[in-house]
Amino acid sequence: MTDNVVELRKATKLYAGVPAIKDVDLQLRRGEIHALVGENGAGKSTLTKALSGVVSLTSGQLFINGVEVSPRTPLEARQLGVAMVFQENSLVPTMTVAQNLFLGQEKFYNRLRGIYIAAQQFLQSLNFDVPPTATVGLLGAAKKQMVEIARAVLHQAKVIVFDEPTATLTPEEKAYFFDLVRDLKKRGVSIIFISHALEEALLLADRITVLRDGKHVVTDDAANFDRARIVQTMVGRDLSNTLYGKRKTTVRPSGERILSVQNLKMAPMVKNNSLSIFAGQITGVFGLVGAGRTETFKIVAGVLKRDFFYGGEVLLKGKPVRYRVPAPAVADGVAYITEDRKVEGFFETMSIARNVYLGLLSKFPRGRFLLSRREADQTGDDWISRLKVRAISPKAKVVELSGGNQQKVVIAKSLVQEPDLIIFDEPTRGVDVGAIVEIHDLINKLADDGKAVVVVSSYLPEILALSDRILVSRQGKVVEEFSALDATEEKIMYAAIH
Numbered sequence: 001m002t003d004n005v006v007e008l009r010k011a012t013k014l015y016a017g018v019p020a021i022k023d024v025d026l027q028l029r030r031g032e033i034h035a036l037v038g039e040n041g042a043g044k045s046t047l048t049k050a051l052s053g054v055v056s057l058t059s060g061q062l063f064i065n066g067v068e069v070s071p072r073t074p075l076e077a078r079q080l081g082v083a084m085v086f087q088e089n090s091l092v093p094t095m096t097v098a099q100n101l102f103l104g105q106e107k108f109y110n111r112l113r114g115i116y117i118a119a120q121q122f123l124q125s126l127n128f129d130v131p132p133t134a135t136v137g138l139l140g141a142a143k144k145q146m147v148e149i150a151r152a153v154l155h156q157a158k159v160i161v162f163d164e165p166t167a168t169l170t171p172e173e174k175a176y177f178f179d180l181v182r183d184l185k186k187r188g189v190s191i192i193f194i195s196h197a198l199e200e201a202l203l204l205a206d207r208i209t210v211l212r213d214g215k216h217v218v219t220d221d222a223a224n225f226d227r228a229r230i231v232q233t234m235v236g237r238d239l240s241n242t243l244y245g246k247r248k249t250t251v252r253p254s255g256e257r258i259l260s261v262q263n264l265k266m267a268p269m270v271k272n273n274s275l276s277i278f279a280g281q282i283t284g285v286f287g288l289v290g291a292g293r294t295e296t297f298k299i300v301a302g303v304l305k306r307d308f309f310y311g312g313e314v315l316l317k318g319k320p321v322r323y324r325v326p327a328p329a330v331a332d333g334v335a336y337i338t339e340d341r342k343v344e345g346f347f348e349t350m351s352i353a354r355n356v357y358l359g360l361l362s363k364f365p366r367g368r369f370l371l372s373r374r375e376a377d378q379t380g381d382d383w384i385s386r387l388k389v390r391a392i393s394p395k396a397k398v399v400e401l402s403g404g405n406q407q408k409v410v411i412a413k414s415l416v417q418e419p420d421l422i423i424f425d426e427p428t429r430g431v432d433v434g435a436i437v438e439i440h441d442l443i444n445k446l447a448d449d450g451k452a453v454v455v456v457s458s459y460l461p462e463i464l465a466l467s468d469r470i471l472v473s474r475q476g477k478v479v480e481e482f483s484a485l486d487a488t489e490e491k492i493m494y495a496a497i498h
């Protein structure tokens with residue numbers, strides 16, 4: 001009857017009476033790669049969750065291969081041939097790769113060994129280099145994703161939805177992932193691909209659909225789009241000049257030396273690392289994944305939970321410190337704003353205001369700063385409007401927010417503590433173009449207010465747009481320093497690789 005594997009007609013999902021998506025029509029063709037783009041909260045995840053049985057539509061119709069269906073669970077959707085690889089992945093971290101792959105099918109294998117052998121053969125057939133006996137929680141982001149993809153292929157999915165699959169991948173892993181998606185396409189699988197990296201959508205997709213405020217704006221061949229047209233349709237206004245590409249003509253001078261790291265060592269990631277961070281400016285820290293940047297700053301902020309061996313010194317305003325947990329670091333004015341919001345970010349079943357308030361409380365561990373419920377809500381609301389957190393209701397629980405808006409809550413929760421040294425680790429990952437502008441404005445304002453700001457980022461345009469000075473990290477230590485005035489992408493990349 002139709003070449004459309006999936007078709008949505010007038011799809012609507014209400015939360016507490018408010019639409020997350022409204023009257024959306026979408027067709028997914030057989031064997032196409034279809035990118036879904038839109039601002040944080042535009043409804044991308046909701047739409048694809050409706051396809052994959054995670055949520056049910058309030059009204060509207062879903063057709064798979066021309067037949068109207070209404071999957072009520074991810075399992076039902078999988079039986080209809082639709083699999084979803086989630087924004088925050090859905091594997092069981094304490095189980096092995098093989099157990100995750102065959103979850104629910106163990107009864108077909110009389111011994112655990114049978115599962116491992118089957119998994120081994122299957123992973124090899126996909127050319128995936130993942131050990132079937134490895135515990136999933138210990139795998140890196142790319143490998144976890146391979147396991148999710150393998151599981152979808154194993155279940156003979158005809159449609160695979162990827163919700164921000166590349167956000168946590170290194171450039172090499174991304175290239176590999178793109179090959180994989182193209183390979184799935186060759187096998188006749190239809191792909192929906194959600195990403196805030198618009199270049200990726202342009203590069204990978206056959207067609208692109210833009211959502212805005214829960215509504216369908218346009219669907220067209222990728223060849224008919226460029227970055228400017230996507231952004232324009234996403235936000236309904238032209239943002240192109242406010243984004244990256246502008247070069248700094250002045251840099252902020254160094255203020256007081258707030259942090260000094262000397263010969264820091266932590267096997268195997270940090271090797272004799274030394275660096276200084278100054279008040280009143282933004283220091284960008286660039287490096288490829290595995291360059292030891294995150295680990296260095298986690299040691300500084302007391303965030304690394306395990307007691308790895310480490311040597312060397314950390315001086316905060318000239319005073320030696322060695323935090324083993326975050327609380328005393330927070331009390332001394334050090335904030336580490338994490339890249340991994342799911343694991344370390346917040347209490348997701350509490351409201352936004354509560355989360356912000358807990359951030360405030362954790363600075364005063366002995367309850368010296370108890371606010372009334374009303375004051376706490378007020379503080380939360382202030383931050384929600386400052387960071388333009390978009391939620392259906394101000395009482396929304398964090399788990400109900402879209403991914404990018406959750407990231408803003410993580411930031412609010414730390415800034416409410418009024419720290420002097422603020423370390424941002426990949427601050428705009430998963431954040432839409434409009435919100436990136438907002439977060440960058442905020443980071444600039446912190447430096448203007450005299451704070452010492454560190455931005456760890458793997459995204460060079462972000463480093464260049466924000467930094468006054470740039471440290472390049474390679475194999476566990478800082479190897480070069482540039483003033484923003486004479487840094488170029490080429491110079492920084494060269495230092496990061498050679």
Ligand SMILES: Nc1ncnc2c1ncn2[C@@H]1O[C@H](COP(=O)(O)OP(=O)(O)OP(=O)(O)O)[C@@H](O)[C@H]1O
Pocket residue numbers: 015019020021038039040041042043044045046047390391392399400401402403404405430432
């Ligand atoms: N369980 C829920 N309860 C209430 N509101 C929700 C729930 N899930 C999503 N929403 C709201 O629906 C809207 C759409 O959210 P959705 O997660 O689909 O956005 P998104 O386009 O995926 O955004 P992002 O790019 O930030 O991931 C948002 O306003 C969000 O707050």
Ligand SMILES: [Mg+2]
Pocket residue numbers: 044045046087163402403
């Ligand atoms: Mg989303």
